[in-house]
Amino acid sequence: xxxxxxxxxxxxxxxxxxxxxxxxxxxxxxxxxxxxxxxxxxxxxxxxxxxxxxxxxxxxxxxxxxxxxxxxxxxxxxxxxxxxxxxxxxxxxxxxxxxxxxxxxxxxxxxxxxxxxxxxxxxxxxxxxxxxxxxxxxxxxxxxxxxxxxxxxxxxxxxxxxxxxxxxxxxxxxxxxxxxxxxxxxxxxxxxxxxxxxxx
Amino acid sequence: xxxxxxxxxxxxxxxxxxxxxxxxxxxxxxxxxxxxxxxxxxxxxxxxxxxxxxxxxxxxxxxxxxxxxxxxxxxxxxxxxxxxxxxxxxxxxxxxxxxxxxxxxxxxxxxxxxxxxxxxxxxxxxxxxxxxxxxxxxxxxxxxxxxxxxxxxxxxxxxxxxxxxxxxxxxxxxxxxxxxxxxxxxxxxxxxxxxxxxxxxxxxxxxxxxxxxxxxxxxxxxxxxxxxxxxxxxxxxxxxxxxxxxxxxxxxxxxxxxxxxxxxxxxxxxxxxxxxxxxxxxxxxxxxxxxxxxxxxxxxxxxxxxxxxxxxxxxxxxxxxxxxxxxxxxxxxxxxxxxxxxxxxxxxx
Ligand code: HEM
Numbered sequence: 001x002x003x004x005x006x007x008x009x010x011x012x013x014x015x016x017x018x019x020x021x022x023x024x025x026x027x028x029x030x031x032x033x034x035x036x037x038x039x040x041x042x043x044x045x046x047x048x049x050x051x052x053x054x055x056x057x058x059x060x061x062x063x064x065x066x067x068x069x070x071x072x073x074x075x076x077x078x079x080x081x082x083x084x085x086x087x088x089x090x091x092x093x094x095x096x097x098x099x100x101x102x103x104x105x106x107x108x109x110x111x112x113x114x115x116x117x118x119x120x121x122x123x124x125x126x127x128x129x130x131x132x133x134x135x136x137x138x139x140x141x142x143x144x145x146x147x148x149x150x151x152x153x154x155x156x157x158x159x160x161x162x163x164x165x166x167x168x169x170x171x172x173x174x175x176x177x178x179x180x181x182x183x184x185x186x187x188x189x190x191x192x193x194x195x196x197x198x199x200x
Numbered sequence: 201x202x203x204x205x206x207x208x209x210x211x212x213x214x215x216x217x218x219x220x221x222x223x224x225x226x227x228x229x230x231x232x233x234x235x236x237x238x239x240x241x242x243x244x245x246x247x248x249x250x251x252x253x254x255x256x257x258x259x260x261x262x263x264x265x266x267x268x269x270x271x272x273x274x275x276x277x278x279x280x281x282x283x284x285x286x287x288x289x290x291x292x293x294x295x296x297x298x299x300x301x302x303x304x305x306x307x308x309x310x311x312x313x314x315x316x317x318x319x320x321x322x323x324x325x326x327x328x329x330x331x332x333x334x335x336x337x338x339x340x341x342x343x344x345x346x347x348x349x350x351x352x353x354x355x356x357x358x359x360x361x362x363x364x365x366x367x368x369x370x371x372x373x374x375x376x377x378x379x380x381x382x383x384x385x386x387x388x389x390x391x392x393x394x395x396x397x398x399x400x401x402x403x404x405x406x407x408x409x410x411x412x413x414x415x416x417x418x419x420x421x422x423x424x425x426x427x428x429x430x431x432x433x434x435x436x437x438x439x440x441x442x443x444x445x446x447x448x449x450x451x452x453x454x455x456x457x458x459x460x461x462x463x464x465x466x467x468x469x470x471x472x473x474x475x476x477x478x479x480x481x482x483x484x485x486x487x488x489x490x491x492x493x494x495x496x497x498x499x500x501x502x503x504x505x506x507x508x509x510x511x512x513x514x515x516x517x518x519x520x521x522x523x524x525x526x527x528x529x530x531x532x533x534x535x536x537x538x539x540x541x542x543x544x545x546x547x548x549x
Contacts, residue, residue: 141384143440144440173388186443187522
C-alpha cells in the first residue's frame, strides 16, 4: 500500500478577483487573513468590495483581525471557530443569487470542510478559488474506526478513537475532507515507519 | 454445461475454499509474457471459448459460497462495503437489468427473468430466490437494486458517473476489494482514486485509459485483467480490516508458499449503461494457490519469471515485499532452466 507520493491531494489556487462577480464572499481563517488582505487590495483596485467572514481559530496563533477591520468592506463577520464560520457560510450560500463568487483561504482542514459546504450548493469551478496558507496540518480519517482527527502534524500518530498507531497516507478524499490513515504496524506489531513531520 | 457447485466453502477462519481441476483450467491467466508491466490491456469483451470469457459475467463452482461470504461481510459492518450516492438510483436499475438479462441468457438453467412491462419476475435457482417486483420502484425490493442483485452475483461492482469529462465513483459493492476503502473512494474522480497506483500517471496510461472509457458505447463492453497476491484464499482484504489479515504476510516460507500464497486474478468487463449513461466496472476475482498454478507447468514457469523480475515499485504497491522471495523460491522448482541461466551469468560475470 502506497503511503507517500499519492496524487489525490488537491492543487490549490491563488486568490485573485474572479470576473463576472456581483457579490464577493471572502472567507478565511487564521493565517489566511494575509491572503484576504491581498485580495481586498486587488478588488479595491477594480472598485469592488466584499463580504468578509473571518474565523480566529488558528493552529499557528496568527490573527489578522485588526488589519481586516481597517479595510472597507460590505460587512465583516467574525467567528471564534471555523465550524461557526462554515455554518454561517452555509446559510449565506443558501440564499445566494447568481453572480456570487467565493474565495476561501486557510488551513487544509478548513479548505476541505468549506469545499464540502459549497459543493453541496453546486457551485462551478469558475465561481470558487481556494488558497492554502499556514502550516500543512491535516485533517485525518482513521480507516479502522471512522474517527476524524484535526490538526495532525506527524506522519505517525495515535488514533484517539481506537488507540491504534496510524500512518497518514498522502491520499485525500474531498467528500470526507480528510486524508486517510491506516494501522502503521499492521504486518508486524511494533515495527513502525519512520516518524516525520508532515510538511509536504 | 452444468457446474458442480461447492456449497459450503469458507473464505475466512478455516479457509476450506478449494478449486477443482476444471475450475483451474478455465481461469483467465493474466500473464501473456515472462515479464509484467502495466499496459493498456483493454480488449472488446466478446464471448470466446467456454472458459471465463464465455458469459458476459462469469460464474463458476464457487458462486454459492462466494455469495454467502458477501452476505457475512455485509452483515458484519453495515455501511462499509456497500455505498451509493443518492443520485445513482437510475444507474442502479440499469445494473440490475444488465446482470439479470446476462445471467438469464448465459445460464438459463440457473436463472430466469420474465417481464411484463414494469412487472418483473426473477428466479435464481442457485440461491432459491423467486421474487416479483416492479422495475423502477425500490419499495418492491428488500434492498436497493444494486445491493439486491449483486448479493446474487460473483465479484465486486462499481458504478462510475460521467461528469466534466471524467469519471466519478458513484456507488459500489466491494466485499473483496484489494486493500482500498470504498467509503473513502466514494465521490472521487478517476485521477484521485488511481492516485495510489505507481507509474501509471507518469507513462500516460491513466489519461489514455480514461479517454478510451469515455468513448465506451452501449452494447460494446471491454475487458481487462489485473492481478495481485494474497496470503490464504481470503476475499475480504479491505483497507479497513488490514490489521486482521496483514500479519499473514509474515508467515510465508519457501516450504509453505505453494499452499499459502494465492494469485488473485481480477477480470474486469466494463459496460456503458443505457439510461443513466454510467459505466459499470465489475471486478470478478479468481483465487489460485501456487499449487493450483503448478498443475499447469507452463503457468508455473511463467509465474516464476514474472515474480522474479517484477518491478519493486509494483511489488511494494501490491503488498508482497515480505514474501516475494519465498514465493519465487517455491516456484523455482518448476523453472530449472531459468535458474541455470542465472547461475551461468553469475559464473561468467
Ligand atoms: C472506471 C473503472 C475503474 C475503476 C473504478 C478503477 C478503480 C481502481 C482502484 C480502486 C484501484 C486501486 C487503487 C488503490 O490502491 O487505492 C485501481 C488500480 C489500478 N487501476 Fe483501475 N479502475 C478502473 C479502470 C481502470 C482501467 C481501464 C485501467 C487501465 C487500462 C486501470 C488501471 C489500473 C491499474 C494498473 C491499477 C493498479 C493495479 C495493481 O497493481 O494491483 N484501471 N483501479
